[in-house]
Amino acid sequence: MGSAAIGVRHVIAWIAVYIIVCGIIPVALDVIILRALDKGVSAWINLLTIIVLNTIFLRTLIMRYKLEVKIFSNISFRGVLLACVCSVSFFILLDKIIDPFIDGIFVTSAEEYRRTIELMRQFPVVSFIRVCLLAPVAEEVLIRGCILNSLQNKYGLILSLVISSLLFAILHFNFVQIISAVICGLILGLLYINTGSLLVCILAHSLYNAISYFTSVLL
Numbered sequence: 699m700g701s702a703a704i705g706v707r708h709v710i711a712w713i714a715v716y717i718i719v720c721g722i723i724p725v726a727l728d729v730i731i732l733r734a735l736d737k738g739v740s741a742w743i744n745l746l747t748i749i750v751l752n753t754i755f756l757r758t759l760i761m762r763y764k765l766e767v768k769i770f771s772n773i774s775f776r777g778v779l780l781a782c783v784c785s786v787s788f789f790i791l792l793d794k795i796i797d798p799f800i801d802g803i804f805v806t807s808a809e810e811y812r813r814t815i816e817l818m819r820q821f822p823v824v825s826f827i828r829v830c831l832l833a834p835v836a837e838e839v840l841i842r843g844c845i846l847n848s849l850q851n852k853y854g855l856i857l858s859l860v861i862s863s864l865l866f867a868i869l870h871f872n873f874v875q876i877i878s879a880v881i882c883g884l885i886l887g888l889l890y891i892n893t894g895s896l897l898v899c900i901l902a903h904s905l906y907n908a909i910s911y912f913t914s915v916l917l
Contacts, residue, residue: 704763704848706861712759713865716840720751741821745828752836759844767843769896777898784889785905792878793910800874807873814872818915829911834903841866841883842890842899859887882906 724747732740760767801808818825841862849858863883870879882903890899 704845705852706849708763709845709849709861709865712840712845713868716755717869719755720748720836723751724748738821741824745824745832748828749832752832756836756839756844759840763844763848765844765848767839767847767896769839769843769900771897772893772895773897774893774895777893777895778901780889780893781898781902782905784885784902785909788882788885788902788906789909789913792882793913796878796881797874800877804873811872811874815914818911822915825915826908826911830904830908834900834907837866837869838886838896838900838903841869842887843896846887846890855891859884859891862887 724744727747728740728744732743735743759765801811818829845865846858846862849861852858853861863880866883866886867876867879870876886899886903889902890896893899
């Protein structure tokens, strides 16, 4: 975990630019250009656009700041087992206990989240790739690989873990998801620190998203 020491202002700027490049720009392109196309074609083009923008952003960030991000290092059976345990635990704790409680308090946010689920059902394959494959890879590389590593070199373990988890939550926008995302971010951060493996975090994140996806979108 030998990335350069980077300050809070830097990582906040990274998140802001990431949201613009990989969040706002694809939405703007979809509204201005892609909606004139067939909906199915538009969904796939939008997905490819997001993949390209994420790749460009992350590669540029890693090269610009000379960050050491190694996805395939420190892989072990123990790490994979921990990833599986975390993913199931996330589903039980977040989807079955915390989220339903939050839904009852923040009704508007819960309705927005349900509308998002309905949109996913329109193009299930595209949604699966985006939610269960692309998002875990991009978010883990950015939050754990780039941000947590860099902050830890300057601020130490606990503060870096808290900051990176809050930034991870910000990426999820909807208030219902933000609370769960803070908890998820803390545990994924601890998983990364414990195993030293970015791939283990990606696996845990991906499996959790997949379980949530199949139970909420396809069932």
